[in-house]
Amino acid sequence: MKKAILVILITFIAFSWGFAGGGQAQDDRIPLSFYAWWGGGERDFGDALVAEFERIYPQYRVETFIGIPDYHTLMNTMIAAGSTPDVFQCLEQNVKPWGEAGTIANLDPHFRRIGVDPSELYLETALFRTPNGLWGLGTGTGTIALYYNKDLLRQAGVEPPPADASRPWRWEQFVDAAIRTTRDSAGRTPRDTGFNIDNVIQWGTVMPLDNWIFLPSLMLSVGANYLNEEATALALNNPAAMRVMQSVRELHTVHRAAPSYEAFSTPALSGRPVMLMNGQISMLIDGSWRASMYLNEGFDVGVAPVPTFAADGSAANHTWVAGFVMKAGGSEDAFTLLSWIMNYNNWVTTASNRNIAISGGIPTTRNTYSDPALRRAWEGIIAPQWMTLAGIAAHPNTIAARHVSTRNWDELRSHISPGLERYWIGELTLQAAIADIERNTAGLYRGLW
Numbered sequence: 307m308k309k310a311i312l313v314i315l316i317t318f319i320a321f322s323w324g325f326a327g328g329g330q331a332q333d334d335r336i337p338l339s340f341y342a343w344w345g346g347g348e349r350d351f352g353d354a355l356v357a358e359f360e361r362i363y364p365q366y367r368v369e370t371f372i373g374i375p376d377y378h379t380l381m382n383t384m385i386a387a388g389s390t391p392d393v394f395q396c397l398e399q400n401v402k403p404w405g406e407a408g409t410i411a412n413l414d415p416h417f418r419r420i421g422v423d424p425s426e427l428y429l430e431t432a433l434f435r436t437p438n439g440l441w442g443l444g445t446g447t448g449t450i451a452l453y454y455n456k457d458l459l460r461q462a463g464v465e466p467p468p469a470d471a472s473r474p475w476r477w478e479q480f481v482d483a484a485i486r487t488t489r490d491s492a493g494r495t496p497r498d499t500g501f502n503i504d505n506v507i508q509w510g511t512v513m514p515l516d517n518w519i520f521l522p523s524l525m526l527s528v529g530a531n532y533l534n535e536e537a538t539a540l541a542l543n544n545p546a547a548m549r550v551m552q553s554v555r556e557l558h559t560v561h562r563a564a565p566s567y568e569a570f571s572t573p574a575l576s577g578r579p580v581m582l583m584n585g586q587i588s589m590l591i592d593g594s595w596r597a598s599m600y601l602n603e604g605f606d607v608g609v610a611p612v613p614t615f616a617a618d619g620s621a622a623n624h625t626w627v628a629g630f631v632m633k634a635g636g637s638e639d640a641f642t643l644l645s646w647i648m649n650y651n652n653w654v655t656t657a658s659n660r661n662i663a664i665s666g667g668i669p670t671t672r673n674t675y676s677d678p679a680l681r682r683a684w685e686g687i688i689a690p691q692w693m694t695l696a697g698i699a700a701h702p703n704t705i706a707a708r709h710v711s712t713r714n715w716d717e718l719r720s721h722i723s724p725g726l727e728r729y730w731i732g733e734l735t736l737q738a739a740i741a742d743i744e745r746n747t748a749g750l751y752r753g754l755w
Contacts, residue, residue, distance in 0.1 A: 318323075330563070335367035335467045337386035341394035342363050342370075342630075343377040346579075348600035350659070351600050358656040359646055385409055390633040392640035393647065396442060398707075399715040401629035402432040402755050405441025406708025411636040412439035416645075419638075421431040428648075431706055434629050434668035436755055443648040444627025449699040450523035450595045452480070454608040458508070458588040462486045469694045471701040473619045474527075475576065478551060480613035484510030484563035487588035496562040503562050510563035513554050514580060514591035515730060518571055519707070523591070524549050526615040526622040526705070532722060536714040538751045540722075543740045550615055551729070551736060559732075566740065567730040584605070589629035594679070594695045601663040601689050609694040611701075626707035627670055630709065649673050650684075657687050667692025667700045713752040 344352045352372045374702045384390050404410045417424050434442035467475045488510040492500040514520035522531050530547035557564035581587045583605045600607040611621050632640050650669040657664040667688040674680050709715040725743035728734040
């Protein structure tokens with residue numbers, strides 16, 4: 307039924323593109339379509355970005371669908387129906403497989419047509435290339451950070467974590483701060499006699515498990531990850547990885563500074579960034595894409611590198627970009643839209659012209675860093691929080707996220723995530739959960755692109 311509804315929605319959208327307006331004056335502009343999963347502050351900035359494109363290129367009319375609920379299901383259905391938008395955002399692990407399958411356009415002929423080498427324009431991490439072609443471009447670099455409510459830490463007498471990417475808090479410091487900033491209705495912390503975990507009004511943190519991308523950011527500080535370096539085997543059955551996972555669960559079960567995993571799905575905890583701003587949570591491990599939401603709301607959020615498990619206190623993290631692609635057989639007009647959106651300098655101009663906080667403060671275009679005027683424009687438009695995030699992404703120990711190059715990450719994750727969930731809810735021990743995942747993924751590993 308759900309798929310049928312989505313097909314009907316696609317048909318309705320296609321119909322509305324062709325016949326919208328009725329008796330209104332005819333619009334002779336060239337129609338293009340643009341889809342992205344951006345939400346919150348990212349969605350606001352996406353709307354502004356498209357509006358700026360239409361101002362510069364008045365010959366185009368861009369139909370935008372940004373932040374649609376159930377975006378990925380909708381896109382998969384559209385791809386199956388052979389009816390994709392002209393330009394659309396794509397999960398980074400899907401770009402190369404869809405390119406090799408002929409689902410999306412090879413961008414190499416378009417760059418050859420305009421006489422441009424994309425490797426001279428973009429950082430290597432922004433190019434989704436296999437030996438058979440260039441299948442997508444990325445912008446708005448993603449990384450993971452620790453966000454915190456400055457007022458709550460100050461009220462608890464907690465010194466804020468350093469913004470310097472080379473000086474992350476140790477995990478023990480993070481846990482201590484979470485305990486000290488957790489309060490029940492009587493103002494007691496988990497260290498106080500009579501603390502009531504069933505009547506907490508202010509949590510120190512939440513377990514960083516609502517997105518599978520968060521856990522590796524903690525594991526990398528001790529050289530661990532979901533998969534081995536060749537993506538040929540599961541790597542969770544490793545003492546370092548297991549220590550990280552046990553420590554995350556203990557935020558609730560031992561330290562009582564975070565709600566249970568089951569509570570994640572309740573309406574009361576569905577808006578964690580809003581709860582951080584409202585003072586209901588003091589710290590969140592979350593993605594760099596959240597920064598624009600906080601800044602557009604006028605909230606002076608604290609930003610720091612994620613805590614480290616490394617014995618020497620060293621930092622580690624990962625970075626990646628989501629892919630933007632063109633539908634198979636994409637036109638020169640669609641390439642104009644794609645290449646404009648993918649030029650980070652246009653993001654800077656949009657933020658300046660339209661007085662909106664930039665979404666994604668970490669450039670993927672080379673000249674943003676190398677051209678003095680462009681660099682000054684970038685640094686002049688972004689908030690200090692974005693400079694912290696850029697420092698995390700550019701840190702020497704930050705690596706490219708492995709899932710981008712794993713051939714069948716989505717297939718593997720479909721077993722890994724639910725397998726670990728059985729541990730998070732206490733149904734299985736960690737060892738049993740990992741053994742279950744190993745059985746379910748046996749023979750599925752296909753290495754890297």
